[in-house]
Amino acid sequence: MPRNTSGHLVPGVIPPALAVPPGITRPEYVGKAAPRPFTGSDIYSAEAVDRIRESGKIAAGAVEAVGAAVAPGVTTAQLDHIAHEYMVSRGAYPSTLGYRGFPKSCCTSINEVICHGIPDDTVLEDGDIINIDITAFKNGMHGDLNKTFLVGTVSEDARNLVERTQEALNRGIKAVAPGRQVNVIGRAIESYAKRFGYGVVRDFTGHGVGEAFHSGLIIPHYDSAPQFDDVIEVGMVFTIEPMLTLGTHDWDQWADDWTVTTRDKSLTAQFEHTMVVTERGTEILTLP
Template sequence: MPFDASGHLIPGPVGAERPVPRHIPRPEYVGRPGPRRSDRGDVYDFGEVARIRESSRIAARAVEAVGAAIAPGVTTDELDRVAHEFLVDHDAYPSTLGYRGYPKSSCTSVNEVICHGIPDDTVLRDGDLVNIDITAYVDGMHGDLNKTFLVGEAAPATVDLVERTREALNRGIKAVAPGRQINVIGRAIQSYAARFGYGVVRDYTGHGVGATFHSGLVIPHWDDPSATTVMEPGMVFTIEPMLTISGEERWDLWADDWTVVTRDRSLTAQFEHTLVVTERGAEVLTLP
């Protein structure tokens, strides 16, 4: 079981890559070291948003399917199996699979893992929390979200962290409006998290998404004065705050070059939606 004597995670063996039926279209980066550069931009028309909405809904339903399988004694690799099978059963390609060499169809980030946890033989324990991050690629478009789940009966402080991180995302979404600068999103999130002494991870952010998995658009979750891009109708991106219970903002990266953990190994939670800027605010696309 990949926990050390202090109860902190250590890397476990990663199982084989799961196959995707040949009839399901792959993103352009599969089989390559990384994605091709794109100058496509982040504003989409009505028909394109409809396609992103479809991929987003499939991803959201996959997250719910995985959530239903979470329980003490279940491995994170088993959760990845559920995610993978749901996606391919709906003719969707798991966007993470083969992205810059990532070996799995979802990210499963347990306890102190901020993001990008690779599913392995980690056995979930009563009281843990686990974030499930899934992106679906359908009809040339990616839809991306994540959600943090409690495993069994969690401590009140853990429950609070999860619920407050969910609310931080909601507040970030409510700040979205055409004509506003991107930094209002992080300002809303950071001011809310500060009420509880939580840290906001700064180096991992939201991003443009749609025709590309990650565009060059960056959505900080803190009040970054340099984030002056002005939102406009049709702009599609993710908001995905990562909050730490101890206030720690620093992180360490495992040798796998993916798994990001809090420097002090304190608990962290995250929630994410893909959304489109509308004339009045935002429409969340990643709803089941």
Template sequence: MPDSIVRPEYVGRSAPAPYDGNDVYSSEEIELIRESGRIAARAVELVGEAITPGVRTDQLDVIAHEYIIGEGAYPSTVGYRGFPKAVCTSINEVVCHGIPDDTVLVEGDLINIDITAYKNGVHGDLSKTFIVGEGAPEVVDLVDRTREALNRGIKAVAPGRQINVIGRAIESYARRFGYGVVRDFTGHGVGRAFHSGLIVPHYDAAPDFDRVMEVGMVFTIEPMLTMGTPDSPGTIAWDLWPDDWTVTTRDKSITAQFEHTLVVTERGADILTLP
């Protein structure tokens, strides 16, 4: 990592400092988040172009790492609570936070690429799920429908609405196909902090999450849908690997995820993580 690149405050520490700011940003700050988000989004696309049978996940990490630092940005996950890599690579039954290593991708795998970039004091965060080569029809459907679930969550965004409407839109759509919605990993406030403390659930959480959305509020929406059957009362059971990061569905069912960072506008939402 070049010395010229500014590190987030949590690098070299066991945990980030508590965030005491808010989640509403000025127009100038939003453009800085958009710049970080664009870098992260372009890194995701570059990694996606390299996803083929036979590639290792640590090779994908190198692609993202080199691109991000080449743009003068910092890969936000490196050093965040001890995470060692620039990318989260979550394959098949891995819900999230998979660590790149010598795992070789094979035809038909599903892989989520989650990248966050930090520049000018702010983070931009997104993820996208890819299929390695040709996927089974049910896997293709899961990926397409998870992407659409994110779109529906974004369409639910509007100032004056409670944040729980986002999860309501996502879960009602996912239930049409019998998919489970992962509840324990959520969207979050992002910007000056990688995770600000604002929680954006992807399920029908009313009335527990009644924060009202405001113009200028920035957060992620990142639904994780699974082919597995939810446990009562709808929670997807999961396991954590000994690395303290990798999360898998307990029944080993396939899972997909899509994510964008966005800002609430007068008319709805503006996506800040487009290439």
């Protein structure tokens, strides 16, 4: 079982990538080292938002299907299989599969893994927490979200962290309004997280999404980020995805160039939605 003597995660065995039916359209980056630079706009028409919403709905359904299977004894590769089959059965491509070489159809990040955990033969244990991050691509658009689940009976600290991270996302969403700068989102999130002494991860952020998996627009989750001064506009589509920790916001990355863990191995949780800016705030596009 891929954990060390301290109970911390170590790399496991990654099964082969799952097949996608040939009739499902691939994003342009599949089979390439990197996506082409995005030169479009983060502001979308109502018709384009409808297509993002369809992809978001598929991704959200996949997250819920995977979450229903989360239990002690299940491997993250089994969870990836559920996510994959859910998306391809609805004509969607799993956006992570082949993105910059990522080998699986979703990200599964357990305990101290902040983000980008690769599904493998790791077995979930009672007391773990696991983040499931899924993006679906259909009709030329990506819809992206993630959610952290409890595995069996968890500690009070773990449960509180998960619940409060979800509330941090809610507060970030409520801070969105046309005319404000995107850095107001991080201000709302970190002011809430500071009440509990949580670390707020800085180097992995929300982003523009839709025609591109990551458009280049950065949505910070921490305060004191004046450099992120894009003005929020009606029709803008992006994700908010705060990552909070019980300890430091500093991180390390495994040799796989994907898996990111807290440097002090403290627990971390994350929640994410894709949304479009409206006259009154936002509409979440990643709901089942």
